[in-house]
Amino acid sequence: MKKLFALCLIGLSFYPIYAQKTTELPMPPEFAKAITKGTRTTNGFPGKNYWQNHSDYQIKASLDPATRILKGTETIVYYNQSPDELTQLVLRLYPDIFKRGFQDDGSQGIAEADKNETGVLLSKVLLNGKPAKTQRKGTNLFLPLAQNLLPNSQITLEIDWQYTLPKTTHIREGTYFNTSFMVAYWYPQMAVYDDIDGWDELDYTGQQEFYNDFSNFDVEITMPNSHLVWATGVWQNPDEILKTEISDRYRKALNSDEVIKIVTKEDHKKGILTLGKENNTFRYKAANVPDFAFSASDTYLWDMASVVVDDSTKRRTVVGAVYHPSSRDFREVTSYARQCLNYFSHTLPGVPFPYPSLTVFNGDGGMEFPMMVNDGSFGDEQAAEVTAHEIAHTYFPFYMGINERKYAWMDEGFAQFLPNDMEFFINERTFKPQQDNAEWFIGFISRANDAPLMMPSYKLSSDVYTISAYIRPSQAYAG
Structure with missing residues (x-):
């Protein structure tokens, strides 16, 4: 942790280095106010009065591969650890970016066919069991409170919603090969209330990424028995879903230094990979993470291995790659990912990888989520580079809780820099x-x-x- 924190301080020092010729370092007034309150400092350490809010999510969702309709119900317990009385709650409805008429920033090229009239369709919004007043603006949902939420208190939200996953637009998520999916930015999510800006009310316009509270997730995802699901967190019920021979390989891979092929082309030729139920409910749990994403497929191959990330405790992290059979470069991705975790944990930054699992899904582009990566197939030349970069994001922004919406340089720059030597190590080509x-x-x-x-x-x-x-x-x- 000391090594990682030192890197943070180096990053925070860039600005004053270039300002040494001035008599006084310019400081945004909102940050100066936080220093006065004792929540922030000028040396990068949290102030003595620093605080963070958080949530507990219980989510039950289903995804119909034929219609791409995702339906969900969630219970959120939101904890106000701030010294402030909150007069409203703010949630993010990311899929509203697909609502016809919404002004995105044009960076992602939303296909006209993926636009719709409703965005996220909300059928129930309750606060402490009572219907809530709602106001929607951009990609945010505002819930005015009848009674202020006091410091060190909590409130329970219940929300039912649905939306249609995009078919051709790939903004960090999407539909691949018709029946495979990367699902992200998908659930009504509490916005951040912090000591600098209060509620984060920035719209999601396509480019900006993460700034979330650290929260706990208990998620159930139901899909037809043709599909497997990989997600943020630890899979709670593999033996209830996988056929015995597949389950045996999965269990073996949890402690294997060698890559094990969990699902092969031959397995797909034999038919269904799961037990005889019409639908399966996959349950995943994740603690103290800033977000939750999942992927699903009925045709992809699946490789797994594990690696010791903490020599003192011998703790292992499970790594895997889930990919289309035509993506030849993905055959090495599990090995690349395993070497990444070993390098990051023991060399640079030298901090044990903080999560119990990591899955690299073969979708499009390159995008990170806690314990999940969505990568396109770029060929052997770039496979190591993209894999390393996206996994490096585990430390920045996820582990460090960076506000990437405002300061993307703090995590993208680190993820661009961190893997350089390691990429040489795992890839012998001239790079x-x-x-x-x-x-x-x-x-x-x-x-x-x-x-x-x-x-x-x-x-x-x-x-x-x-x-x-x-x-x-x-x-x-x-x-």
Whole structure:
């Protein structure tokens, strides 16, 4: 932890390094106010009065592969650990980005066919068992409170909802090969209330990513018996779902240093991989994580292994790859992922990988979630690089709780820098990521659209965002 914290302090020091010629370091007034309150400091440490809110989620959801309709019901217990009386609650309805007429930032190219009239359809919203007043604006849901939520108290929300997963648009989630799915940004989620900005009311417009409380999840996902489900957390009931021979391989892989093929082409040829029920309910639990995502497929292959991430306790993390049979580069991804966890845990940053499992799903692009990764198939040349980058995000932003909506450079820059030496190690080809980054940076710096590092990420777009979030900070981390 000391090594990781040192890196955080290095990152926080970039701004004052360039401001040493001034007599006083400029400071946003909201941050100065937090210092006065004792929740923040100027040295990167939390203040003596620092606090965070959190939630407990219980979610039951079903996904119909034919219609792509996801239906869910959730109970959220929200804990107000702040010293403030809250007059409202704010939740995020991410799929409202697909609602016709919503002004996204254009960065993701939403297909017209994926737009709809309703976005997230809410059929029930209760606060402490009573119907709630609701106000929707952009991708946020506002719930005014009849009585203020007092400090050190809690409130229970019950929400029923549904929406249709996009068919052709892939904004970190989507439908692949018609019957395989990566499902993210999918449930009504509590927004963050913090000591700097109060409620985070920024709309989700397609580019900005994570800023979430650390919360606990107990999730049940029901699908037809043709599909398997992989998700954030620890799978609670594999023996209730998998056929015996598949279950035996799964159990063996939990403690195996060698990659074990859990589901093969031959298994698919034989037919159903699960026991004889018409539908299966997969249950996953995750503690103290900022988000929950899941994937599902009826055609993908599945490899698994594990690796010791903590020498003192011998704790292992299970790693796996779930991929389309045509994605030849994914045959090595479980091995790459295993080596990533070993390197990150024991070399740089030298902090044991914090989660019990990690699954790399073969979808599109490159996107991280707690214990889940959504990666496209890029061929052997980039498989190691993309795998390493997305797994590195486990530390930044997930482990450190970074506000990526405002300061994407803190986690994207770290994830761009951290795997450099390791990528050489796991891939023998000629690969020069740091040199490539430097050449790109040199060609961009000091131009008219070169933005300061501390410019809020939600204000940036296109190449300006890429340079500010990825390239510039990775060069600074590399020294």
